[in-house]
Amino acid sequence: MKISFLLFIISLTIISCSDKIARKPVVRKTATFMKESVLHNKSLILEEENAFKKLIKLDSLSTYVSSSNGFWYTVEEKDSSNKYMPKFGDELTYTYEVYDINNSIIYTSEEIGEQVYFVDQQEIVEGLRNGLKLMSEGDKFTFLFPSHKVFGYLGDQKKISINQPLIYKVQLNKIKKKNESN
Template sequence: MKKPGEETLIRVNKNLVKNEEQKIRDFIKRYDWTMEKTESGLFYLIYDTGHGKPVGKNRAVTIRYSVSLLNGDTVYASRKTGPLTFLPGKGEVPKGLDEGILKLKEGDRAKFIIPSHLAYGLVGDAQEIPAKATLVYDVLVIKVK
């Protein structure tokens, strides 16, 4: 049995997701990108194919990246912070990046559009990423261990 107000909350959340997806689709159309969408809601485009080792869980991956908002503002970039190394599937990065990176191999370049529920959610990161922000990642896989 649902608690009072639970159905309203579910309806509001579904509308938020639907509205965010429409903004993402409008963004993709503006740039004329052909992107795939995963079941979770991640959009991705592999635009340059490498020939190295595939990324896998428990295999450290190093990427060069930029992260921007749908308005074009860059919020983080490896040219300032240096490459990022992490273990996919360990929760070290936003869920959408974890999911997307597992589709790549060494040398691949890709764009990920990560809806807020797969990024930093309702609160942002308390630094550069605002609440409920959709993120656009541009990544290059430089090393898979």
């Protein structure tokens, strides 16, 4: 009896130590969804760029600059006496209005109120975060942001719908440098 029990334990040990055979996944994922998503996003960006190009062409009084960050802007008012541009940690006080691509107002500056932003230390939409860094105190800019630079495929779940390109009219009121004392 002891021998049979010992043989059982030895055979169990040998069987459990044998190589495991990996099971193949039941469902194999393909790259089809990703390819379709990429194509959809590229066509969406192209549509938005074309809409902005038409808008820029219609606005012959303004000169728009293509930003390296993927949006366009024009300077409405420039304070030539102030050359300082916002840097990391600076406190910015600004107001803005949001328009759709047809220049219909979505949010007024009164609805939004005056905003305070610490450069690169707070979360705000990507386009505005990059746009504010181009401005000096007292400047007024108009930004043309493609949807992926503002609210993207979610919208703001209030007035801004999904994949909606937006026009921001921004005034930078005050820059408080990081190293300034109160």
